[in-house]
Amino acid sequence: MKLARPDLFHPRIVFAGCAALPDGDGDDGGLVAALRERGLHARWLAWDDPATSEADLVILRATWDYTDRLDEFLSWTRSVRNLLNAPEFVDWNTDKRYLEDLRRLGVPVVPTQYFNVDEPVRVPAGEVVVKPAVGAGSAGAQRFVDSVAAAAHATALQAQGKGVLVQPYDPRIADGETALVFLNGEESHAFTKGPILPPAGHTPEFDESGTYVEESLSPADPEDEVWRVGRLAIWAVTRLFDIEPEDLLYARVDVIGGPEDPRLLELELVEPSLGFRQLKQSDRADAEREFAIGVESALERFGLGPLSHRRG
Numbered sequence: 001m002k003l004a005r006p007d008l009f010h011p012r013i014v015f016a017g018c019a020a021l022p023d024g025d026g027d028d029g030g031l032v033a034a035l036r037e038r039g040l041h042a043r044w045l046a047w048d049d050p051a052t053s054e055a056d057l058v059i060l061r062a063t064w065d066y067t068d069r070l071d072e073f074l075s076w077t078r079s080v081r082n083l084l085n086a087p088e089f090v091d092w093n094t095d096k097r098y099l100e101d102l103r104r105l106g107v108p109v110v111p112t113q114y115f116n117v118d119e120p121v122r123v124p125a126g127e128v129v130v131k132p133a134v135g136a137g138s139a140g141a142q143r144f145v146d147s148v149a150a151a152a153h154a155t156a157l158q159a160q161g162k163g164v165l166v167q168p169y170d171p172r173i174a175d176g177e178t179a180l181v182f183l184n185g186e187e188s189h190a191f192t193k194g195p196i197l198p199p200a201g202h203t204p205e206f207d208e209s210g211t212y213v214e215e216s217l218s219p220a221d222p223e224d225e226v227w228r229v230g231r232l233a234i235w236a237v238t239r240l241f242d243i244e245p246e247d248l249l250y251a252r253v254d255v256i257g258g259p260e261d262p263r264l265l266e267l268e269l270v271e272p273s274l275g276f277r278q279l280k281q282s283d284r285a286d287a288e289r290e291f292a293i294g295v296e297s298a299l300e301r302f303g304l305g306p307l308s309h310r311r312g
Helices: 031-036 050-054 066-079 087-093 098-104 147-159 171-175 224-241 281-301
Strands: 013-017 042-046 057-060 113-115 128-132 142-144 164-168 177-183 186-193 217-219 250-256 263-268
Touching: 013 031, 013 050, 031 042, 031 281, 042 050, 057 281, 066 087, 087 098, 087 224, 098 224, 098 263, 128 147, 142 147, 147 164, 171 250, 177 224, 177 281, 186 224, 186 281, 224 250, 224 263
Parallel strands: 013 042, 013 057
Antiparallel strands: 113 164, 128 142, 128 164, 177 186, 177 250, 186 217, 250 263
16 A cells, blocks of 8 residues: 655554454455545455554444454454544443443433343333343344343343343334434434344344344434433443543434434444445435544544554
8 A cells, every 4th residue: 555645654543343253244345444544545355354452543334243242342342552532432332231331320221121141030011121231233132022032142141141131111112213423523424223132033134244133224313302312321321431522433322212212222333234225325424524533533542543653
């Protein structure tokens, strides 16, 4: 690769995928070009590729196999030179017990019970969702109307060394989830994810890579009451970690329900799809540019700006 200004420092940037999807799922296809427009050069690698650890900056994007290697993954996040989002956010956000932290700070979350690996699971009456506390791509999540079957699934997850979440099934999920995307701590765009979990007694269908459940996505224009849930979630993270909103390169807040009683289902700070392909071409270019600006700003914070390492 020929560099336009060889006298300036050019940080090595890696978008981290996984072995099954070393180049991501295609949604981030425009980000390398958006960075290049700002004189920054990036490439895709699996997170556990040895070359990834040589990068000056690693940006988590499609590390969807980490749930089966959590300790190794978290250790790796602390070993790379610079990571976005930062390792402390990743460590907190990979375990869905973070929902209790958000609830405590006033974010309206879906009612959730958490059970440790060695704790008896109590399943409430009615239809429920049982999912592992550490999971990506909806792996291990299932709906149940039979409390005995729900408890058996929870026990099977615990036998695999996984904590368990039990949530009442909210019928509004039939209308899908609203995914609110924040870039650099600011509202960017939104899209709708169709219902992911099939009815009780059925298992989800995964994509051919086996890393995530197939989703039906479409553009969305949520009302402000829904966006407010996202803003509260971002505010809560800034309170918990004493950071500025722009310290979060990206965040996705998944919300169910409309303006009457929207509830946060998940906050994704590790490796969420950001729905760029759901945007019109001009809007997508704008969002990808904002992402690139966020990377540029982070490089400056890390002391990796173009003037920080002048060549002799």
